[in-house]
Amino acid sequence: MAILVDKTTNVLVQGITGKQGLFHTQQMLAYGTKIIAGTSPGKGGTTIEGIPVFDSVRAACENHKIDASVIFIPAAYAKDAALEALEAGIKVVVVVTEHIPVHDEMILIAYARRLKATVIGPNTFGIVSSGKCKMGIPPNQFFIPGSVGVVARSGTLTYEIVGNLTAQGIGQSTVVGMGGDRVVGLTFVDVLKQFEQDPETKVVVLIGEIGGNSEEEAAEYIKEMTKPVVAYIAGKSAPPGKRMGHAGAIIERGKGTYDGKVKALALAGAKVAELPFEVPGIVKEIIDKESSQQ
Amino acid sequence: MAILVDKTTNVLVQGITGKQGLFHTQQMLAYGTKIIAGTSPGKGGTTIEGIPVFDSVRAACENHKIDASVIFIPAAYAKDAALEALEAGIKVVVVVTEHIPVHDEMILIAYARRLKATVIGPNTFGIVSSGKCKMGIPPNQFFIPGSVGVVARSGTLTYEIVGNLTAQGIGQSTVVGMGGDRVVGLTFVDVLKQFEQDPETKVVVLIGEIGGNSEEEAAEYIKEMTKPVVAYIAGKSAPPGKRMGHAGAIIERGKGTYDGKVKALALAGAKVAELPFEVPGIVKEIIDKESSQQ
């Protein structure tokens, strides 16, 4: 078990012949991901890394059962690629591409919502069900199977924390990157609900950052959760009004502050780490305590 | 019991202060329909026939629980009115208006589908759950409670047949007008499925006409139905290529012919009347036979 993707997930790679698409296809295959087809308009009928390439998602779906798609397509064409995957009936679509216009994001997410499909991203590192399926760009070696569910807005910060968990022998059930843009497919609550239901997940790590109010919304749901949540919020030292890389990471008009988020999460019962490398220790403590109680 | 609307349905009338809206509001009230609000932009705060009038559907919904809306709004504004009702969360919307552009109809029906709402019409006489609720324009006196479900494309032909049923003492559970336009919210199959489920309905009358292929589709479903179906198809004598009033009623390219429809229905086990006034006799025979078997 895991959430959203698993050992049996048949994965399509859109843009499989591009530089990024090809490199990460190799990495995903090396991780054990069940990639069964790729798309590249005009290159239908060829193969790459032993994977059959099709001209369109529909063409791939006519020949294979596809469960999920990961998109490595330049920003200007990414909306079309995501709509294509959704229209073909694929229910999990990972949009790695960054710099997609926000109006395009609104349109593709509205369409996904209508079709009851899950969009991970845009501007995400992707999703890893550790030891089973990786869709996206995280480095393979840091993701080992275990019982910690991780959900984050930011990529490398997640590698940092997951890498440290792994270094301490703490594996992960699934690691989900929601994406760094202002409009993305998933909310923390969407993912927390899945972790709450997933029997394999025992502890959840939430990696947030300043800006927006999704951490505050998450806090509301955490109150109802039976599983322990450990959180880290990046941007404590960021000055207000400056946008820190992500479209979301900005403190505007006194909203989305570090203190507000930490307070909401702590009140909801989450353990909040002050620095990223403190997370594994807190998780370990919870796991040790729970196993000693059993 | 009945289908779609019932004694307890709280009805909104959009365009209640217009000539048609007002006349048919009076008629619907006289029939016993539970009309609890109306809309007329700019006339919010007034009452008409004792019914409170609001500026918008949202305003009506803020003050009353509304289950269904019937629209008497000129064609150029009818799409907006229907979208308004749907957006406000109303799940049954009856669009009486005729002459609505077909592109508007496609848009409003796509939106209804997305919200899992039922659109009856456009260009329909409406719906009558006999003795309980009338939404639309049929003359009151011909609709009496009973066990026959009626579904039709055309208005006056329905009155003709229902009037004859009533004259013979055969009442109706619900009478549904799907509307005469090329694009309408309901199909015969949608309504037949509801009648099949409705405990009050014992026999179903399907009133079709030449053109399109919805009668042929209905025939496919009738094969699975447990309840007897009596059908009449108008247009036996219509010459091919000539459009007979309705947008749908035209035999083009050899499709949608009288013979094709009758054959499909008969093969599916429906009893097909050759002339409209033969319907009540066939229905009566079925009812008498069934009651003698019990």
Place this chain on the structure above:
Amino acid sequence: MKMFEYMGKDIFAEFGLPIPKGRMVTTSDGAALAAEEIGGPVVIKSQVLSGKRGKVGGIKFVDHSEAAKAAAQELFGMTIQDLPVEILLVEEKLQIDKELYLAITIDSATKQPVLIASVHGGMDIEEVADEHIIKKYIDIELGMQNFIACDVVRRMNIPLNSSRGKELVKIMDRLYKLFIQKDAELVEINPLVISGDRVIAADSKITIDDEALYRQQDLPHVEERTKAEKAAHDLGLSFVELDGDIGVMANGAGITMGTLDTLSYYGGRPANFLDAGGGTGVEGTAKALELILSRNPRSIIINIFGGITRCDDVASAFASIKKSRNIPVPVVIRLVGTNQEAGRAILKDVGIEAYDFMQDAIKKAVELAGGN
């Protein structure tokens, strides 16, 4: 409303769809001049609202402008399916490498636009085998997207990277825009010609939704109806001329059809289909009677089952007409529904006893017409 080919091509041009060089003319001198402007061989096409013009000689190919004049003179003398040829379209003659078919129309069953494509263009699409026809339903909320057009091109076995493949993707996008923005019921390009590197709409067929004409004011007006049918339409009546001898009027398409069916059953032959619709007043009813009488029937059956239509309104209208003018043939009226008692009383005052049942009234009308 159906558009003439040359009008459709003007609209194509407006939306950036590729059309052949050429223009519309109304004289044979104009045709010669147009041919000269174009230079080289031209095609001259009769502009009539009939799909069969090619088969009856309504299209001519000529090599130079003198020949164009002669050909135009010949065409202006023709009538095609009862329609006189009054306008010609003179166009460059295309080198044809391949003929495709492309159309967008409305699918009643799925309630959305459908794009239809085939690599077997140039003939009536009804004659193309199903397996050579590609249908793609378009989600109207999503609209035409690049991937949709690309996938249709793929299914046509045209390489996506080829210039014709790319051109086709653009054409589908623009054709859909036209379909939406012009409230079209049908936009059809048949054939869509591949000519070297170019992809060109060699013909155009556009039908605009009549109900949307009020918001398509910049389109040229094309009248397809006969004069009588148009007069009826303007009054909200739906009128079709048939070839029998019994005048028919009813309210609602379905019951009017049912009336015709019953009439035929009893051996009568209808002179017309006339659906008076809902809520017709004195003027409409008078006009309806006039239309019916223009067919010189031997009797008239009026079959009213009132819903929106109020029986008293119909009766009053009929009574006032009957008082003011001579109706030279017997009229049988069946009148039930909303306000029927009042209506029947009004008719009684002018000497008419309304019927309760349509079959009785229709039988009577057939009898009064004296059979066949």
Place this chain on the structure above:
Amino acid sequence: MKMFEYMGKDIFAEFGLPIPKGRMVTTSDGAALAAEEIGGPVVIKSQVLSGKRGKVGGIKFVDHSEAAKAAAQELFGMTIQDLPVEILLVEEKLQIDKELYLAITIDSATKQPVLIASVHGGMDIEEVADEHIIKKYIDIELGMQNFIACDVVRRMNIPLNSSRGKELVKIMDRLYKLFIQKDAELVEINPLVISGDRVIAADSKITIDDEALYRQQDLPHVEERTKAEKAAHDLGLSFVELDGDIGVMANGAGITMGTLDTLSYYGGRPANFLDAGGGTGVEGTAKALELILSRNPRSIIINIFGGITRCDDVASAFASIKKSRNIPVPVVIRLVGTNQEAGRAILKDVGIEAYDFMQDAIKKAVELAGGN
């Protein structure tokens, strides 16, 4: 990209949104001329990308053109929040009966556009009490519909039948079109002035999505970034100047923030935020270092956790820079992730021992900067 008020009003005019009579000027003579053209009292407004210009005297009202010249001279001498006033907008002075607020922006939580309206316009919307703010989320697939605008007008307690009510409905429709067609993140009219029968946009605030600028080529370009920030942006780096003394570079917004947080925790003060993003090559890395050095830091921390970024690429880039130029301050590097062994070997060749853990590396960088 934020637009100047006068640019926003040009776009308003393009979409049929009512704006005051007036024009943009860049000299005080031009201001006098514009005032004369307009006739009567005018308002002269500094064109700067700051919302606070009114409070610091950046807006002046004058009665005639001589006074306009003097006022313009005064304004051209001002700087508002560090921004010099170089452009003025001279407009008719409006008679103000009421000031409304109207905006459309993007709601991250519901992932759709939201229309925000208030009858309490003229002040910062943040200062308006929640109960006076109307929010209407727009289904992006459905778009702005007449009923949506009508319902907002109703909630503003403005009669739907009044001319101002009707005008407002039109304005909402056009503002939404602008929002969609121009890829806006924000379109704001504050105040939207009711002046007799007219409803006029007295101010404009438009922010265009930076990611969509490639398809909005006809918009004027406005540069908000400092020179250094712009140079960084052009290379795909996200660079923000801060006021400490330790140079920071990391890859990814989150980890860069985490690095700053950790640096602060250990008593260091960052000189900058620099997110090198994914996949930066030699040029990008060289530029990144240059930007960091331009802040004269005492030490530099480079914190790389490679995903898309490959450790060997970063290491090669750094090594080649280190060979070709003098780096005058100590550099601490933390390097893990994709191809980390190769990367570390490359760094070793240029005498740098990469760290495993960010906290150790950051501690070292703080130590090397010599504390505060």
